[in-house]
Amino acid sequence: MRGGSAVAALATLTLAACTMGPDYKNMPGYGQGSGERIDGSRLGGYANPSEVAATDIAFSRAARDDGQWTAFRRFAADGAVIHGRNGPIDADPWLAAQDDPPAPVQWTPTAVWSSCDGSVAVTQGKFAEPEGQWGYYVTVWERQRDGRYRWVYDMGAPDDQLTAAENARRDSTPTGENAIVIRAIEAIEGRVADCSRSYEAVDISNISAEVSETGGRSSRDNTLAWGWAQFADGRRTLNLLVARNGSWEQALQFRINSDGKHVSDQ
Structure with a gap:
């Protein structure tokens, strides 16, 4: 998950949310009965990273407008899990017991990876807590x-480097009645796995003596695979592999230290 108020509620979780985006209530990702009907031909198998990004943005808008945990419940698949400090927990019973906080975490995706057939996609982005702390998140989506x-x-x-950078940028923003501030909308990078050949299924479980638990799975067409690992000391990782040019390429390694902080590669 993502965010500070979430950590305060359950000291194991982190969450995210975004204040900008399209009219989410008219998007295919909103609600169970809204949006246009999608026929079976749509499920035949093609990547659509822009739709995944739009759904993540709709998710964040719903968190802002309708409530943080209400949105998490609405956009969750059956069997969804949240990876906390002590390992993944079943989202459904945990979310059912949560009341929406007065101020939600805000988040926005910055990158999307999709399998060739579009059955699985992964978004990475950054979040801001109401108290001013920033961090990164990763979410796996299934069609x-x-x-x-x-x-x-x-x-x-949370990420200390990102928090410092974002707060410094905020503090340097001009103020006053004559100030004009234009904040650029962050570009979202979309990547699709190789569709030109078939690939063997891959096991990316991070096996070592320090790992206490692992999990994950692949897309239906075996062009994207993701796996998480839980370490005995509280460290957590998610590894993402994407098929490219005849082999498997590591697209993302998302790491959280035992102190609950994101490990920045910068």
């Missing part, structure tokens, strides 16, 4: 039978 994307896995953590 459902009705064609909509729903999240199946979520993990995130």
Whole structure:
């Protein structure tokens, strides 16, 4: 998950949210009965990273407008899990017991990876807590039978470098009645796995003596694979592999230290 108020509620979770985006209530990712009907031809198998990004943005807008945990429940797939400090927990019973906080975490995706057939996609982005702390998150999405994307896995953590950079940028923003501030909308990078050949299934479980638990799975067409690992000391990782040019390429390694902080590669 993502965010500070979440950590305060359950000291194991991190969450995210975004204040900008399209009218989410008219998007395919919103609600169970809204949006246009999607027929079976839509499920035949093609990547659509822009739809995944739009769904993540709709998710964040719903968190702001309708309530943080209400949105998490609405956009979750059956069997979704949230990876906390002590390992993944079943989202459904945990979310059912949560009341929406007065101020939600805000988040936005910055990158999307999709399998060739679009059955599985992964978003990475950054979040801001109401108290001013920033961090990164990663969410795994699966296309459902009705064609909509729903999240199946979520993990995130505060990042000290990002917090310092964002707060410094905020402090340097001009103020006053004559100030004009234009904040650029962050570009979202979309990547699709190789569709030109078939690939063997791959096991990316991070096996070592320090790992206490692992999990994950592949897309239906075996062009994207993701796996998480839980370490005995509280460290957590998610590894993402994408098929490219005849082999498997590591597209992302998302790491959280035992102190609950995101490990920045910068």
